[in-house]
Amino acid sequence: MAAFGTRFMPEMALSTFDGDGWSQPVQVAADQISLHPAAHVLHYSSTCFEGLKAFRHDDGSVNIFRMEANIARLIQSSQLLALPKVTPELLEEMIVNIVKKYVTDVPEPPGSMYIRPTHIGTEPSIGKAASPSLTSMLYVLLSPVGDYFSGGIRPLRLLLEEHGSRCAAHMGMVKSGGNYASALQPIMQARASVNADQVLFCPGGDVQETGAANFLLIDGDEMITKALDSSFLHGITRDSILTIARDMGMKVSERELSVDELIERASKPETEAALSGTAAVLTPVGTLIRDGKDYRVGSGTQGPTTEKLRKALNAIQWGQTADKHGWLTKVS
Structure with a gap:
């Protein structure tokens, strides 16, 4: 099986903005695009993207999970990056039509x-460091992926970073490549120094997010996670898990969480922690690392609540239980 995100469908959906309007979407070869070397995106990082999935159900139908939410977030990211405005109708048409084209290639659960919609600034100018790109390109790639946990579920080790941030505070809610780039060196250093899988950024002791996922703490029947603000990404999987937790009768607390409180709560046998994201849904966290010392989270293994929540979300995505929140868009 190819590594996650390295295999693509032969064609993608594409539309361009010329300064006045968007072109009619077309389906073109997915292995190349044409850009001027002075394109705004290559110099000033005018880029944002989304990640969502289409699932095959037992009845053979294919359904996209939370497409409207991902479209809304890409529109928000585009606005915050001063990229040309994308209409929800345009992006929905592009996503649905390219998925329909490759509907027979959607894997079984x-x-x-x-699905990777991407929006980039294309204006050829190296003199616009403080000005937005007036032209842009929007495209939608498809990548069939297998079971994220095919090698078995392994609880993660997280290094607590209390000084640095994942990205600039006012850019946190933008799903932009620059934010991932800024977190790369801290993650690599954490792997090399303390064998950490990820870095949990906690500037000033405020528990925020890792380099690529939101953080959730589960203490008995309470789930604790940082309240939404502009400093971190508003994860759609995060929102889905919190909604399901409320449906299950759990108490969901969206509030400030300090590193000291996190370490204290982690010592309880019943405590669990997890990272939420599109790829893995929920990945258990078994160890927190602070000032060179390991702190086990609960039992140090995947807890029952984490497993129950992930299975509940998968059941909706795979069409095995009712979609009472209207999260699925049927495309075939």
Whole structure:
């Protein structure tokens, strides 16, 4: 099986903005695009993207999970990056039509078709460091992916970073490549120094997010996670898990969480922690690392609540239980 995100469908959906309006979407070869070397995106990082999935159900139908939410977030990211405005109708048309084209290639569960809409500034100018790109390109890639946990579920080790941030505070809610780039060196250093899988950024002791996922703490029947603000990404999987937790009768607390409180709560046998994201849904956290010392979270293994929540979300995505929140868009 190819590594996650390295296999693509032969064609993608594409539309361009010329300064006045968007072109009619077309389906073109997915292995190349044409850009001027002075394109705004290459110099000033005018880029944002989304990640969502289409799932095959037992009845053979294919359904996209939370497409409207991902479209809304890409529109928000585009606005915050001063990229040309994308209409929800345009992006929905592009996503649905390219998924329909490759509907027979959508894997059976636990696999899925990963969908990557991307918006980039294309204006050729190296003199616009403080000005937005007036032209842009929007495209939608498809990548069939298998079971994220095919090698078995392994609880993660997280290094607590109390000084640095994942990205600039006012850019946190933008799903932009620059934010991932800024977190890369801290993650690599954490892997090399303390064998950490990820870095949990906690500037000033405020528990925020890791380099690529939101953080959730589960203490008995209470789930604790940082309240939404502009400093971190508003994860759609995060929102889905919180909604399901409320449906299950759990108390969901969206509030400030300090590193000291996190370490204290982690010592309880019943405590669990997890990272939420499109790829893995929920990945258990077994160890927190602070000032060179390991702190086990609960039992140090995947807890029952984490497993129950992930299975509940998968059941909706795979069409095995009722979609009472209207999260699925049927495309075939």
